[in-house]
Amino acid sequence: MSRDTTADAGTRLAVPKTYKLYIGGAFPRSESGRTYEVRSADGAFLANAAKASRKDARDAVVAARGAVAGWAGATSYNRGQVLYRIAELLEGRRAQFVAEIEQSEGVDRTRATEQVDEAIDRWVWYAGWADKFAQVVGNANPVAGPYFNIAVPEPTGVVAIVAPQDSSLLGLVSAVAPALVAGNAVVVVASERYPLSAISLAEVLATSDVPKGVVNVLTGAPAEIAPWLAAHADVNALDLVGAGDLDWVDLEISAADTLKRVLRPEGGADAAAPALDRIAAFTETKTVWHTKSLR
Amino acid sequence: MSFLEYAPAPESRGILSLRDEYGLFIDGEFVDGRGAPFQTISPANEQRIATVANADARDVDDAVSAARRAYDHVWSRMSGRDRGKYLFRIARLVQERARELAVAESLDNGKPIKESRDVDVPLVAAWFFYYAGWADKLDYAGLGQNPRALGVAAQVIPWNFPLLMLAWKIAPALAAGNTVVLKPAETTPLTALIFAEIVQQADLPKGVVNIITGAGDTGAALVGHDGVDKVAFTGSTAVGRQIAKTIAGSSKKLTLELGGKAANIVFDDAPIDQAIEGIVNGIFFNQGHVCCAGSRLLVQESIHDEVVDRLKARLSTLRLGDPLDKNTDIGAINSREQLDRIRELSDAGVAEGAERWSAPCEIPSNGFWYAPTIFTNVQTSHRIAREEIFGPVLSVLTFRTPQEAIAKANNTPYGLSAGIWTDKGSRILAVADGLKAGVVWANTFNRFDPSSPFGGYKESGYGREGGRHGLGAYLAPAGLGRGAAGTPAAIAAEVAGGTIEPATQPEASTQPEASAQPEASAQPEAASQTKQATRAARTRKPTTKGTAK
Numbered sequence: 019m020s021r022d023t024t025a026d027a028g029t030r031l032a033v034p035k036t037y038k039l040y041i042g043g044a045f046p047r048s049e050s051g052r053t054y055e056v057r058s059a060d061g062a063f064l065a066n067a068a069k070a071s072r073k074d075a076r077d078a079v080v081a082a083r084g085a086v087a088g089w090a091g092a093t094s095y096n097r098g099q100v101l102y103r104i105a106e107l108l109e110g111r112r113a114q115f116v117a118e119i120e121q122s123e124g125v126d127r128t129r130a131t132e133q134v135d136e137a138i139d140r141w142v143w144y145a146g147w148a149d150k151f152a153q154v155v156g157n158a159n160p161v162a163g164p165y166f167n168i169a170v171p172e173p174t175g176v177v178a179i180v181a182p183q184d185s186s187l188l189g190l191v192s193a194v195a196p197a198l199v200a201g202n203a204v205v206v207v208a209s210e211r212y213p214l215s216a217i218s219l220a221e222v223l224a225t226s227d228v229p230k231g232v233v234n235v236l237t238g239a240p241a242e243i244a245p246w247l248a249a250h251a252d253v254n255a256l257d258l259v260g261a262g263d264l265d266w267v268d269l270e271i272s273a274a275d276t277l278k279r280v281l282r283p284e285g286g287a288d289a290a291a292p293a294l295d296r297i298a299a300f301t302e303t304k305t306v307w308h309t310k311s312l313r
Numbered sequence: 314m315s316f317l318e319y320a321p322a323p324e325s326r327g328i329l330s331l332r333d334e335y336g337l338f339i340d341g342e343f344v345d346g347r348g349a350p351f352q353t354i355s356p357a358n359e360q361r362i363a364t365v366a367n368a369d370a371r372d373v374d375d376a377v378s379a380a381r382r383a384y385d386h387v388w389s390r391m392s393g394r395d396r397g398k399y400l401f402r403i404a405r406l407v408q409e410r411a412r413e414l415a416v417a418e419s420l421d422n423g424k425p426i427k428e429s430r431d432v433d434v435p436l437v438a439a440w441f442f443y444y445a446g447w448a449d450k451l452d453y454a455g456l457g458q459n460p461r462a463l464g465v466a467a468q469v470i471p472w473n474f475p476l477l478m479l480a481w482k483i484a485p486a487l488a489a490g491n492t493v494v495l496k497p498a499e500t501t502p503l504t505a506l507i508f509a510e511i512v513q514q515a516d517l518p519k520g521v522v523n524i525i526t527g528a529g530d531t532g533a534a535l536v537g538h539d540g541v542d543k544v545a546f547t548g549s550t551a552v553g554r555q556i557a558k559t560i561a562g563s564s565k566k567l568t569l570e571l572g573g574k575a576a577n578i579v580f581d582d583a584p585i586d587q588a589i590e591g592i593v594n595g596i597f598f599n600q601g602h603v604c605c606a607g608s609r610l611l612v613q614e615s616i617h618d619e620v621v622d623r624l625k626a627r628l629s630t631l632r633l634g635d636p637l638d639k640n641t642d643i644g645a646i647n648s649r650e651q652l653d654r655i656r657e658l659s660d661a662g663v664a665e666g667a668e669r670w671s672a673p674c675e676i677p678s679n680g681f682w683y684a685p686t687i688f689t690n691v692q693t694s695h696r697i698a699r700e701e702i703f704g705p706v707l708s709v710l711t712f713r714t715p716q717e718a719i720a721k722a723n724n725t726p727y728g729l730s731a732g733i734w735t736d737k738g739s740r741i742l743a744v745a746d747g748l749k750a751g752v753v754w755a756n757t758f759n760r761f762d763p764s765s766p767f768g769g770y771k772e773s774g775y776g777r778e779g780g781r782h783g784l785g786a787y788l789a790p791a792g793l794g795r796g797a798a799g800t801p802a803a804i805a806a807e808v809a810g811g812t813i814e815p816a817t818q819p820e821a822s823t824q825p826e827a828s829a830q831p832e833a834s835a836q837p838e839a840a841s842q843t844k845q846a847t848r849a850a851r852t853r854k855p856t857t858k859g860t861a862k
Contacts, residue, residue: 271562276772277553277571
């Protein structure tokens with residue numbers, strides 16, 4: 019996408035995109051009416067992104083909670099297909115993501131393309147786990163008695179994520195995709211400096227088969243939004259992967275009030291590296307015992 | 314003499330050879346504590362059993378240091394095979410001293426001897442036996458090749474299953490290669506101290522297991538200690554919250570096994586005889602001092618009256634009394650404090666309009682006792698339907714459809730366990746799918762096994778104990794382990810020095826990766842740790858207080 023708003027002689031005037039939030043399958047502006055300027059690496063104006071408020075965060079949690087049952091209740095095969103479909107759509111929008119990353123991160127086309135390709139491939143990798151991870155992290159348990167006993171992972175519920183802040187798309191995908199695999203619904207606070215990819219990803223999600231509310235994307239200041247998510251009683255888990263520069267200890271303390279599952283910040287290029295652990299981190303093991311009898 | 318009257322059949326206390334005073338078990342020896350010693354009493358008659366040392370912060374420091382030394386110099390360098398053999402030894406010693414442990418447990422805790430003898434102690438041996446076999450098979454634990462121990466584990470356990478909770482904590486920790494400092498509950502330290510003798514008999518290297526006694530402040534000092542890499546706590550949700558806050562911002566790993574308010578769902582097609590027994594076992598086992606107790610009975614409306622009548626008839630046959638009597642079904646409430654809590658909540662049930670019925674049994678004049686009690690006409694908003702009573706009190710609610718049963722069962726911040734009673738298999742599986750609970754028992758209740766993961770959803774805590782999952786709670790993937798012996802440099806040194814067993818040698822090809830990983834993550838971590846320290850100094854107050862139980 020080009021955000022050139024001037025028309026050179028002989029070229030048409032560009033139509034810039036309005037970047038909004040993504041909540042419950044819709045693209046609202048922040049209820050607060052606030053926006054903030056997104057600028058390129060060299061300081062040029064790129065867009066006015068919505069600056070999400072506490073109310074927006076709460077709306078997003080409500081949407082996510084409403085989506086959990088359906089998404090978690092879908093068959094693993096279905097979730098895998100829906101997630102794979104997202105990768106297909108991402109592939110179709112490669113050029114757009116590459117252009118956005120070039121502009122906002124100030125990297126060359128090669129680096130931007132690498133990031134987009136890795137994000138798509140990582141999404142495919144996670145999509146493939148949907149109908150397999152339960153076989154790897156679950157167990158049949160040989161208990162000492164006439165019982166059938168099986169331990170299976172189930173989604174934790176609503177997962178709030180502070181996305182990696184130094185990456186436009188790859189960091190976001192690395193945090194969001196694994197949380198979705200098991201059937202969780204997500205509220206993600208995008209990179210404050212590089213929010214454009216997050217909203218473009220939301221457009222991909224909106225036109226894919228992901229039910230509304232399963233992913234909710236907030237742009238704005240993580241320092242302002244994250245405390246409300248950390249304290250929210252209807253959020254089950256908190257991924258602080260991108261919260262390294264925030265007062266994240268306070269967030270972890272706040273999350274303890276409702277005993278949220280918490281992943282602590284990660285830094286560096288390897289943050290949120292693809293791992294089965296990132297899927298399992300937002301699951302609960304349910305063990306079911308059943309009596310065995312011929313009578 | 315009716316068929317219910319039995320001659321007393323007390324188990325002999327003669328098998329016990331208790332000391333009059335117990336010290337702290339640190340670095341393989343019993344030592345004096347620096348805090349004011351306290352007495353442990355029998356809740357059945359309030360008589361003193363022994364005087365127990367009280368660990369203050371300096372004692373905690375000594376215990377953690379001993380565990381660290383044992384980890385660095387002995388336990389982390391020992392082969393998994395040998396660690397396993399020590400655990401097998403412990404399992405066998407527990408079996409050999411089973412009766413003694415059972416008598417001590419019933420004496421100190423108040424639970425019936427038939428439960429400590431037939432449930433608690435056999436499971437303790439089973440737990441050590443199960444995890445012993447894991448010690449040299451960690452590559453199969455699900456964390457990839459060569460998973461590393463975490464280091465020193467701080468473990469705080471409750472009073473309801475004193476020795477069993479010790480086994481749940483110590484067995485997987487040691488199998489995974491950690492060393493431990495364990496604090497038993499203030500009111501039930503006895504079997505942990507006898508276990509310390511077993512540790513000595515097993516010739517376990519000194520410092521691998523340290524047992525310190527004390528109250529909530531001892532537990533707080535332990536979980537907050539900087540030398541600890543892992544915290545495992547079983548007890549109340551309130552204390553669990555405080556612990557989660559205490560370790561926020563640290564690199565400690567945490568598992569919490571907290572409270573519950575389990576629904577026991579009985580459908581109208583349930584095998585009713587088994588269901589009645591299951592309901593009784595679900596809530597009156599161990600005087601209801603069970604975090605996963607089936608304290609909310611959800612019974613289908615059409616069979617409500619029948620179930621309640623039969624429950625009352627069954628409860629009228631339960632024998633309450635001397636925990637050491639082999640005929641006793643219901644023992645003593647563990648402490649006066651807990652008895653007060655049960656009474657308070659039970660009275661609140663009456664005040665809020667529920668109907669109370671208690672089994673007609675004679676209450677002994679000394680000690681702490683509460684008759685098995687059922688509440689009917691309970692509304693979901695009543696405190697007795699929402700709060701964990703942790704006593705022999707059952708709240709009965711009704712439902713009409715499976716959907717309503719699931720909704721009511723899940724209408725709680727807890728999510729530890731649940732029960733389903735029906736003859737329809739497909740309904741069991743569908744209802745089990747809908748329940749937000751870590752353990753679901755279908756046509757049974759309160760079953761435990763070392764191979765079976767146990768733990769909660771939501772505010773019942775996180776992490777699992779038991780099975781492969783329980784082992785994973787004490788391990789990190791290769792290269793991510795903490796403590797001196799977990800660092801790549803230490804691994805390299807051990808390999809070079811030949812002190813590490815072949816199975817855990819990093820292969821040549823994995824070495825660069827192993828050394829690269831921590832380095833990559835070390836920089837930001839170090840930076841954020843400095844920041845954390847500053848922040849912690851500013852924001853952290855002493856948060857863990859109260860009785861850790």
